[in-house]
Amino acid sequence: MQPDAKIMAGLKPGCICKGIKLIRLLEAIEQGADSFEKVAGKTGIGDGSCNGERCSAKVAALLKENKKTAKKLSTKSKMAQHKNDNNSQQEK
Ligand code: FES
Numbered sequence: 001m002q003p004d005a006k007i008m009a010g011l012k013p014g015c016i017c018k019g020i021k022l023i024r025l026l027e028a029i030e031q032g033a034d035s036f037e038k039v040a041g042k043t044g045i046g047d048g049s050c051n052g053e054r055c056s057a058k059v060a061a062l063l064k065e066n067k068k069t070a071k072k073l074s075t076k077s078k079m080a081q082h083k084n085d086n087n088s089q090q091e092k
Pocket of ligand 1: 014015016017018045046047048049050051052053054055056
């Protein structure tokens with residue numbers, strides 16, 4: 001996460017009824033939480049006054065975005081590996 005994005009996520013709400021910042025949700029996802037239940041278990045969201053109605057949509061969007069980012073990084077990594085392999089073969 002970019003430093004500016006991290007600062008903003010520290011200011012934005014993740015759960016307004018319990019005062020949990022967005023950064024806590026993002027950190028939980030970065031640490032491997034891949035479902036609403038897991039994010040809720042790590043952060044405490046979902047059992048506030050909204051009973052998960054507000055925050056479940058937010059977490060679903062964050063998880064979806066995280067999957068897209070992971071897929072992009074995986075593709076870039078594979079492309080870089082392929083390029084390195086090609087360069088190694090040309091040097092021989
Ligand atoms: S926004 Fe607080 S529990 Fe859902």
